[in-house]
Amino acid sequence: MSNIFSDNNQIELVSTFSELVNTDFKGEMNALCWYRNLxxxxxxxxxxxxxxENITEVSPEDLIALQLSEKGNIARESILNDLQLLTDFGASPSLNLLKCYDRDDEFDFISTDVYSFHVDRSPIAxxxxxxxxxxxxxxxxxxSQAKQKILIPEIRTKLKELHDGPSxxxxxxxxExxxxxxxxxxxxAEPINLGLGHLWRLAVDHPKQKVLPCIHRAPLENEGEYRLLLIC
Structure with a gap:
């Protein structure tokens, strides 16, 4: 297995889907990677x-309907297999063809779109x-290489000015x-790019979580190139 991520305490590499879903997060490790060369x-x-639209959800039926070459069919089978593995696990995977995400430009001092480093939160595990x-x-x-924006003094001051209510x-x-x-x-800071073809599991902020949630961001898209992304 490649060691491209293996010298990082935040990431643990696995070689099967079973390991991906059954390995517990612990310590600094809040990202699991099923490392693959598809x-x-x-x-x-x-x-x-x-x-x-800017984001188009692609169904398995949409994929199956495509007329593809042998190499295209191999790629399709990989995607369909991932969708089935996650569905059988109990997740609700979505395959998205992306031009871009919506940008948040409401405030010039803080961004809350997915291009900003952020964590995911859920009320359930x-x-x-x-x-x-x-x-x-x-x-x-x-x-350890990032700070919550609400704790940065100048941003916190502006947020307090924005807040219209009791302290x-x-x-x-x-x-909210x-x-x-x-x-x-x-x-x-040295961000880690997640690369192509690897299936990742990232820790989310929820009541039963024992580790810090994984901080991540969507990339700026390459000019004239769509992204094909599985997410759930």
Whole structure:
């Protein structure tokens, strides 16, 4: 197995789907990677699909209906297999053809879109699974290399000015508007790109979580190139 991620305490590499879903997060480790070198032509699949909006969900039936070459079919089988594995596990995977995500430009001092480093939160015990098959891939960052934006004094001051209510409700205001989920990377931080074809499981902030949630962000898309992303 490649050691591209193996010298990082945040990441543990696994070699099967069973290991991916059954390995417990612990200590600094809040990202699991089923490291794979997938065969097939994923670019062909992207070229044959039709994008209707900035984000188009692709169903298994959409994939099956495509007329593909042998290499395109190999890529399709990999995607269908991942969708089936996650569905059988009890997850609800979504395959998205992405032009771009919506940007948050409401405030000039804090961003709450997915291009900003952030963590996911859930009221129930769950994890985030994702795999980029084509296009730019997401980044994660060590929790020790980023700071919650609401704790940065100048940002916190502006958020207090924005808050129209009693001071004891300020923390609820931050949560309700998702400000507390976003992080600012340190100047010397070294984000880790998740690469293509690997299936990742990232820790989510929920009541039973024993580790810090994994800080991640969506990438800026490459000019003229769509992303094909599995996520749940």
């Amino acid at each position: 065969d097939g032509d994923f670019n062909e699949i992207v070229a044959r699909l039709h994008i209707n 769950t994890d985030t699974f994702l795999c980029t098959y084509h296009g730019a891939a997401s980044d994660i960052i060590s929790n 004891e409700e300020f923390d609820n205001f931050l949560k 508007n998702y400000f507390d989920l976003h992080y600012q990377a340190d100047e010397d």
